[in-house]
Amino acid sequence: MSSMPLPPLDRPRLLVVDEQPANIQALYRTFASDHQVFMATSGRQALELAQERRPDLVLLDLDLPDLDGFEVCTRLQADPATRHIPVVFVTAHNDEAAEARGLALGAVDFIGKPIRPAIVRARVQTHLLLKRQGDVLRDLAFLDGLTGLHNRRAFDERLAAELRHAARDRTPLSLVMIDVDRFKRYNDHYGHLAGDDALRQVAAALRAGMLRPMDLVTRFGGEEFACVLPGTDLPGALAVAERLRAAVAALRMPHPTSEVQPHLSISLGVACTTQVPVLTPQALLAGADAALYQAKSAGRDRVQG
Numbered sequence: 001m002s003s004m005p006l007p008p009l010d011r012p013r014l015l016v017v018d019e020q021p022a023n024i025q026a027l028y029r030t031f032a033s034d035h036q037v038f039m040a041t042s043g044r045q046a047l048e049l050a051q052e053r054r055p056d057l058v059l060l061d062l063d064l065p066d067l068d069g070f071e072v073c074t075r076l077q078a079d080p081a082t083r084h085i086p087v088v089f090v091t092a093h094n095d096e097a098a099e100a101r102g103l104a105l106g107a108v109d110f111i112g113k114p115i116r117p118a119i120v121r122a123r124v125q126t127h128l129l130l131k132r133q134g135d136v137l138r139d140l141a142f143l144d145g146l147t148g149l150h151n152r153r154a155f156d157e158r159l160a161a162e163l164r165h166a167a168r169d170r171t172p173l174s175l176v177m178i179d180v181d182r183f184k185r186y187n188d189h190y191g192h193l194a195g196d197d198a199l200r201q202v203a204a205a206l207r208a209g210m211l212r213p214m215d216l217v218t219r220f221g222g223e224e225f226a227c228v229l230p231g232t233d234l235p236g237a238l239a240v241a242e243r244l245r246a247a248v249a250a251l252r253m254p255h256p257t258s259e260v261q262p263h264l265s266i267s268l269g270v271a272c273t274t275q276v277p278v279l280t281p282q283a284l285l286a287g288a289d290a291a292l293y294q295a296k297s298a299g300r301d302r303v304q305g
């Protein structure tokens with residue numbers, strides 16, 4: 001387990017939830033030197049901070065002035081955004097029934113009060129390590145092995161979520177479909193391994209060309225890529241697409257058997273929610289696909305809206 005490579009560790013983020021200042025102080029003293037500690041004195045405040053701060057672990061008392069700890073744990077588990085945050089109950093109710101209930105609700109541990117700091121620390125370290133390993137595995141499931149870009153699964157989830165936001169906030173959202181030109185000939189000429197390497201270079205250029213953190217570039221499949229651009233109207237998306245086209249052209253990767261250019265090129269199709277009759281992933285994909293087909297027919301190495 002400890003041999004699994006993990007990304008560098010920021011200071012782990014802990015949310016301490018307890019109504020009593022003395023208890024909060026004790027846990028704060030236990031962790032503050034090498035953890036980032038957020039504190040809540042009620043159940044509602046705990047839920048808010050869990051949303052805003054995305055802690056790596058929650059230390060949760062049962063006795064709270066509003067929602068009890070069981071209820072807070074239940075709500076954290078019910079929300080996809082907080083479901084993966086481990087919950088450790090820290091409580092004076094250390095009887096068998098309470099402990100069984102807490103664990104049944106999905107808590108990873110149940111620690112009695114008064115706390116023994118060294119023991120709480122050791123247990124929390126173990127749960128933080130497990131949490132990080134889970135995060136890494138979840139991330140891997142959404143990454144493409146060849147290029148390191150996000151994969152089709154990530155694309156599908158993100159597009160659906162961003163379309164819901166776009167519908168709710170009445171903001172535009174654009175989709176860019178990208179296809180490498182005459183890539184079969186590239187493979188035929190240079191071999192499949194060189195083709196793989198070319199796809200990695202195209203992917204890196206696309207990633208570098210996406211400037212806003214909310215934009216997503218994915219490997220859609222094969223030699224096709226797709227970008228989700230939240231909050232972007234058609235003119236904005238056309239500008240992004242043209243920048244991506246130019247970035248790949250600027251790699252000047254020789255492609256002598258392409259009649260399009262002497263170097264590797266891409267064609268791009270753009271669709272925006274403002275153009276489609278219904279706000280569904282299918283409608284947006286169909287629009288971007290149709291535009292891509294036009295870009296291909298019109299000579300490739302170009303953007304079509």
Ligand code: GH3
Nearest residue numbers: 179180181182183184185187192193195196222223
């Ligand atoms: P067009 O300009 O019409 O897109 O021509 P094309 O040759 O790119 O189109 P086509 O869809 O016929 O061929 C796509 C090629 O991409 C075929 C396939 O061998 C290649 N390809 C797809 N995925 C990979 C991959 O992971 N690695 C490599 N090396 N080649 C791939």
Ligand code: MG
Nearest residue numbers: 179222223224
């Ligand atoms: Mg293709």
Ligand code: MG
Nearest residue numbers: 179180182183
């Ligand atoms: Mg094709």
Ligand code: MG
Nearest residue numbers: 179180181182
């Ligand atoms: Mg192609």
